[in-house]
Amino acid sequence: MSFIEGFVTAIPAAKREIFLDHARKAAHVFQGFGASRIVDAWGDDVPKGETTDFYRAVEARGDEAVGFGWIEYADRATRDAASGKMASDTGAAEIGEMPFDGQRMIFAGFEPVVDRGEGGKAGYLEGFVGAVPTANREKFIEHAARAAPLFLRAGALRVVECWGVDVPKGKVTDFYRAVKARDDETVIFSWVEWPDRATRAAAQERLFAEMEGHMKDNPMPFDASRMIFGGFEILNDAKG
Template sequence: MPFIEGFITAIPTANREAFLDHAKKVVHVFQDFGAGRIVDAWGDDVPRGETTDFHRAVEAKEDEAIGFGWIEYADRATRDAASEKMMSDSRMAGIGEMPFDGQRMIFGGFEPVVDRGEGGKAGYIEGFVGAVPTANKEKFIDHAEKAAPLFLSGGALRVVECWGADVPKGKVTDFYRSVKAADDETVIFSWVEWPDKATRAAGQEKLFAEMDAHMKDNPMPFDARRMIFGGFEIINDSRG
């Protein structure tokens, strides 16, 4: 089964080029470890929320942008082996320090439970993180399966919904705190790929109308008030 390593970071806005340079250098090392596609996206339309949001998730400062990214692996075993190799590979030291505060970066491993769409040249991402009652896993998958075609009909290229499988607790920040997850809840990490921001904007308008018309019998099986979301510009995609 494919496995996803998901990340959220707070990056000083002034460090955008340094972050991109660092990300491009890391790509080659991780690919040698068995990673597939690697994507880094820069916060562009990331709203503040009443209960939770991406900014609070990583304790972002006023001069920091939100980074959203992931690494796709063939399976969990490949990802686990890559994580172990990363700790001892001398090339990582040669890349230099991360151009952001690593203590506030949140990360975790996730299993895709819905992956729809042919993909393509994506330029923009809609990213989501939420907390779903663990007992509602099948309801969540069913909800996501029914919602995915609405995104695709609105111009999205791909819709991916992932279920937390190896999500660690952090000292400063973590995925659980980002969405105020309870002990009986599992963190989800999801994204929608769009060709560009304009397509996403037009697609959202159509999506909201479609959901009002067709999704009343498919309510969200989790607390949407604690879901965090935002729009991100892809600045690094190893797929080219």
């Protein structure tokens, strides 16, 4: 089963090009460690929330943008081996110093439970992080599987929903605090890939209308008020 390493970062807006160069170098290294795809995206339409949001998730400052991305592996064993190599392989030194505060970056390992769509050349994505009662795992999978076709019919290329299986606690920030997860809840990490922002924008009105009716028969099995979401421009999409 495939495995996802998901991450959210606060990046100085002035360092966008430096971040992109760093991301490309990191992608090359991770591909050598067995990653099949690495995506780095830049916050473009990231709203402030009343309870939670991406900015608070990584304690982003006024001069920082939010980065959202992931690394795809064939399975967890490949990802675990890659993590070990990052700590010991001399080739990892070529990535250089991180152009952001690594202490505030949140990251974790996730298992994809819904993956719909053929994919393709994506230029934009919607990212989501939430907290689902662990007892509602199967209800969440059913809900996500039934909702995915709505996005695909609206022009999305791919819809992926992931269940947290290796989510560490952090000293400064972490995924749990990002969505105020409780002890009986599991963190989810999800995204929708779009060809471009225009396609996503054109689909939104239709999606809102369809989702409103859809939720009557397929209600969210989690607290949506704590889910964080936003639109991101894909800067780097490296496939092995």
